[in-house]
Amino acid sequence: MKIHIATDHAGLELKNVISVYLIEKGHDVTDHGAHEYDALDDYPDFIFPCAKAVAMDVGSRGIILGGSGQGEAMAANRIKGVRAAVFYNGPKEILKLSREHNNANILSLGARFMSEHEIYDVIEMWLKEPFEGGRHQKRIDKLDR
Numbered sequence: 001m002k003i004h005i006a007t008d009h010a011g012l013e014l015k016n017v018i019s020v021y022l023i024e025k026g027h028d029v030t031d032h033g034a035h036e037y038d039a040l041d042d043y044p045d046f047i048f049p050c051a052k053a054v055a056m057d058v059g060s061r062g063i064i065l066g067g068s069g070q071g072e073a074m075a076a077n078r079i080k081g082v083r084a085a086v087f088y089n090g091p092k093e094i095l096k097l098s099r100e101h102n103n104a105n106i107l108s109l110g111a112r113f114m115s116e117h118e119i120y121d122v123i124e125m126w127l128k129e130p131f132e133g134g135r136h137q138k139r140i141d142k143l144d145r
Contacts (some may be wrong), residue, residue, distance in 0.1 A: 001027050001028070002027070002030070002057060002059065002061070003028065003029050003030070003061050003062065004018055004029075004030045004032060004053045004059065004061070004062040004063075005018065005022070005029060005030070005031050005045040005050065005063045005064070005065075005073075005135050006031070006032035006033060006034075006047050006050035006064050006065075007033075007034055007043070007046060007064060007066060007111070008034055008041050008042065008043035008045075008047075008066055008067070008072075009034060009037050009039050009041050010066050011065025011067070011068050012036075012037055012068035012113075013036055014109075014111045014114070014116060014119065015031070015034075015065050015111075017024055017116050018065075018119060018123065021120060021123075023122070027115070028037065030053065032047075032049045032050040032053070033045070033049075034046055043066055043071055043072050044075045046064075046075050047064055047072050048075060049094075050062050050064055050076070050106075051058040051064075051075070051076040051077075051078075051082045051084070051106060052079055054079075054081075054082060054105050054106055054114060055080060055081035056081075060105070061106065061107070061127065062076070062082075062084070062105060062106035063106070063107050063109065063123065064076060064084065064106060064107070064108045065108070065109045065110075065111045066108070066109075066111065067110065067111060067112045068086075068088055068110040068111050068112065069086045069087065069088055069106075069108035069110040069111070070110075071086055072084075072108045072141025073086045073106075076106050080144065081144055082105060082106055083103060083104045083106065083140070083143065084104065084107070084108045085102065085104035085107060086108045086110070087108070087109055087122060087126075088109065088112075088113035088114065089110070089114050089118065090100065090126060095107075095125050095129065096106045096125070096129050096130075098126070098137075099126060099129035099130065099131060100130070100131065101132060101136050102136070103131040103137075104126075107122075107123070107126050108114070113137045
């Protein structure tokens with residue numbers, strides 16, 4: 001699967017290990033940055049290119065990270081065709097529903113709330129969960145108008 005990934009300084013270390021993990025699993029990963037630590041960087045500079053890439057490639061997915069993942073999801077969701085869901089170690093049912101009902105194509109992770117060990121199961125669950133379609137498709141269509 002084609003996966004776009006991005007973060008600001010808050011998720012840099014975790015993004016780097018996730019990228020390696022995804023490549024080892026056979027995914028085609030494009031890293032939109034950040035590529036070096038800069039405490040003054042701004043997440044929209046990395047999230048917008050990532051979200052635009054996901055929106056343009058319908059079969060791809062995105063993983064974005066930030067301290068909480070909230071601002072990053074807000075930025076990504078400004079791009080038409082993007083449906084970013086936030087997860088920061090809450091109930092894993094959220095991951096399932098974000099895919100089943102909302103066809104989330106970007107997963108926004110709160111790096112300050114998750115460890116490297118926890119993140120792999122979360123990513124695998126989210127990547128494998130299919131979109132249910134049916135009655136949910138009309139809602140997605142309304143979002144993307």
